[in-house]
Amino acid sequence: MRExxxxxxxxxxxxxxxxxxxxxxxxxxxxxxxxxxxLALGPIVRARAAxxxxxxxxxxxxxxxxxxxxxVKLKDVRVRAGQPEWMSGELPSVRIGLGLxxxxxxxxxxxxxxxxxGSVDEVMERARALTKSREEDKAPAAGGPGPELSIEDIGxxxxxxxxxxxxxxxxxxSAERARSTGQAEKGFVKVGAIRVRRGGMSAKAHGxxxxxxxxxxxxxxxxxNLEGLAFD
Numbered sequence: 285m286r287e288x289x290x291x292x293x294x295x296x297x298x299x300x301x302x303x304x305x306x307x308x309x310x311x312x313x314x315x316x317x318x319x320x321x322x323l324a325l326g327p328i329v330r331a332r333a334a335x336x337x338x339x340x341x342x343x344x345x346x347x348x349x350x351x352x353x354x355x356v357k358l359k360d361v362r363v364r365a366g367q368p369e370w371m372s373g374e375l376p377s378v379r380i381g382l383g384l385x386x387x388x389x390x391x392x393x394x395x396x397x398x399x400x401x402g403s404v405d406e407v408m409e410r411a412r413a414l415t416k417s418r419e420e421d422k423a424p425a426a427g428g429p430g431p432e433l434s435i436e437d438i439g440x441x442x443x444x445x446x447x448x449x450x451x452x453x454x455x456x457x458s459a460e461r462a463r464s465t466g467q468a469e470k471g472f473v474k475v476g477a478i479r480v481r482r483g484g485m486s487a488k489a490h491g492x493x494x495x496x497x498x499x500x501x502x503x504x505x506x507x508x509n510l511e512g513l514a515f516d
Contacts, residue, residue, distance in 0.1 A: 329356055340414045341365060355381040355389070361396075370410060373398040381432075390432040397439040404445050433461040433471075450482040461498075468499040486516045 326349040337344040347360025358378040365371040374396055381390035400407055435458055442452040456476030464470045475492040491511025497504050 329358070337363070342414070352379060355379060365414070366410065370402045370407065371398070371400055388431045390434070392434040393436065393438065395437050397441070400440070400442040400445075402444060407442070407445070430461075432463060433459065435459045446482050451480070453479045455479075464497070468497065470495070470497045472496070487514065488516075489513045 326346075329349045330346050333344050333346060342363055342365040344364075345362040346358050348358070350357045350359070356379075358380065359376065361373075361375040361378050363371075363373045363375075375393055376396055377394040379390075379392040379394075380388060381392075383389045402410075438454075438457045440452075440454040440457065444450060445452045454475055454477070458474045459471065461469055461471035472493065472495045474494075477488065477490045478492065480487045489510055489512065492509070494508040495506050497506060
């Protein structure tokens with residue numbers, strides 16, 4: 285023990301060790317700043333996400349928040365909408381890209397599942413309501429591009445789209461929307477499998493790929509391919 289104390293004192297007093305001590309101190313200070321930033325980032329992101337969700341009649345829970353290059357990365361995100369609940373989602377990884385003014389520049393979702401409940405008309409009406417921002421000054425201009433979107437390997441289950449016993453399911457869905465030139469956007473939708481059940485009949489499709497472009501508020505589908513379709 286005494287030898288260790290004497291060695292530490294010698295390390296402090298020996299001028300040859302000062303450059304190394306400086307590096308250690310600077311590195312420790314840098315690590316402390318990074319840790320403090322991470323601890324402060326979590327409450328800020330959670331507060332902003334909760335406020336945005338409330339404006340649309342939703343709740344959101346975020347497991348953890350990590351800084352990422354040009355934005356933040358959210359882990360274990362859970363969302364709920366409606367009373368009674370008509371939509372819920374569990375997303376293990378969401379990356380949000382931020383601009384210079386901290387506006388949302390891009391959203392990337394990797395994996396997860398979404399559950400819907402209700403008729404087609406009810407769900408579409410509620411979904412349209414979610415897309416309407418209550419803060420007009422923060423919304424993009426009409427017809428203008430929104431944040432770039434990237435979705436990979438999402439599953440969706442929908443209970444009761446046509447009648448109480450009907451069901452609609454999607455497996456391994458991916459999609460992308462990115463800016464091309466000016467105010468124009470382009471993207472694609474890719475689905476591994478789609479299953480529909482209604483009454484005593486069911487159908488399954490697989491290998492759906494569709495591409496689109498969007499400009500001036502209108503969307504144009506340029507390509508759509510389906511590998512197979514089967515009825516039971």
